[in-house]
Amino acid sequence: MEKWPIGVFTSIDAGLGVKLEVAHELGIPTIQLHAPRPETRTPEHAKRFLDRLGELGITLTAVFGGFEGESYADIPTVKRTVGLVPPETRAERTREMKEIADFARVLGCDVVALHVGFIPHDRDEPLYRDVVKVTQEICDHCAKNNQRLHLETGQETADALLQFIQDVERENLFVNFDPANMILYGSGEPIEALRKVGRYVRSVHCKDAKWASHPGQEWGQEVPLGQGDVNVELFLRTLAELGYDGPLTIEREIPHEPERQKREIGYAATLLTELKKKILGS
Numbered sequence: 001m002e003k004w005p006i007g008v009f010t011s012i013d014a015g016l017g018v019k020l021e022v023a024h025e026l027g028i029p030t031i032q033l034h035a036p037r038p039e040t041r042t043p044e045h046a047k048r049f050l051d052r053l054g055e056l057g058i059t060l061t062a063v064f065g066g067f068e069g070e071s072y073a074d075i076p077t078v079k080r081t082v083g084l085v086p087p088e089t090r091a092e093r094t095r096e097m098k099e100i101a102d103f104a105r106v107l108g109c110d111v112v113a114l115h116v117g118f119i120p121h122d123r124d125e126p127l128y129r130d131v132v133k134v135t136q137e138i139c140d141h142c143a144k145n146n147q148r149l150h151l152e153t154g155q156e157t158a159d160a161l162l163q164f165i166q167d168v169e170r171e172n173l174f175v176n177f178d179p180a181n182m183i184l185y186g187s188g189e190p191i192e193a194l195r196k197v198g199r200y201v202r203s204v205h206c207k208d209a210k211w212a213s214h215p216g217q218e219w220g221q222e223v224p225l226g227q228g229d230v231n232v233e234l235f236l237r238t239l240a241e242l243g244y245d246g247p248l249t250i251e252r253e254i255p256h257e258p259e260r261q262k263r264e265i266g267y268a269a270t271l272l273t274e275l276k277k278k279i280l281g282s
């Protein structure tokens with residue numbers, strides 16, 4: 001694959017992504033897929049989806065796990081409901097995450113990703129050790145499928161994420177770096193964070209946001225790519241310095257406004273194409 005192919009975050013019937021047709025209409029050659037609902041994760045659906053990708057000439061680069069009951073309404077709600085951190089749902093979600101990895105394998109995809117949730121800061125806390133353990137379990141399952149697991153960034157500072165990755169001690173654990181999430185959650189300046197975790201970054205989200213007036217307590221504001229505080233050109237230049245050559249996957253999370261969403265993804269693709277030319281000279 002060429003260096004830095006443009007991508008877009010998509011979904012079939014669950015999650016915030018756009019429909020596959022949007023990628024096709026915008027001429028975007030790669031996608032990440034939000035895992036479909038359990039009833040859609042069948043071999044028949046997988047085959048139909050693969051056939052469709054083949055017809056459209058689109059490459060699937062990652063499957064993202066997501067779970068019933070997760071809500072991104074505000075930061076306290078994310079803490080309570082997202083990922084593998086909440087103890088009440090952990091066992092069931094771990095089982096489901098393995099099932100999603102197996103579905104991704106049927107789709108021929110060697111990258112599975114997720115928001116693990118708000119990892120506790122205190123490494124001596126039992127909850128921290130539990131999240132390390134469950135992440136190891138999922139990594140080991142993915143390893144049997146020859147897959148990597150990518151952790152979505154944003155809920156932790158770069159230092160906390162590095163510590164967590166080192167504590168999990170698995171060779172197939174990497175990072176999906178989302179610069180806008182660092183701003184939305186108030187977890188650190190994105191470029192500085194990217195430099196810190198850079199050696200683990202194997203996929204990225206091209207998304208932009210503006211800082212909240214009280215970062216970490218309230219959400220920042222997600223905005224169209226190039227209109228926020230990320231500094232997209234510097235983001236790409238830093239990826240180039242790090243030797244990153246994977247896809248540039250656009251994420252725009254306004255599913256209630258599909259027309260605007262599609263338009264803004266189109267602008268983002270144009271912006272990324274121009275910057276690619278400027279930075280890579282091709």
Ligand code: MG
Pocket residue numbers: 152178181205207251
């Ligand atoms: Mg993201």
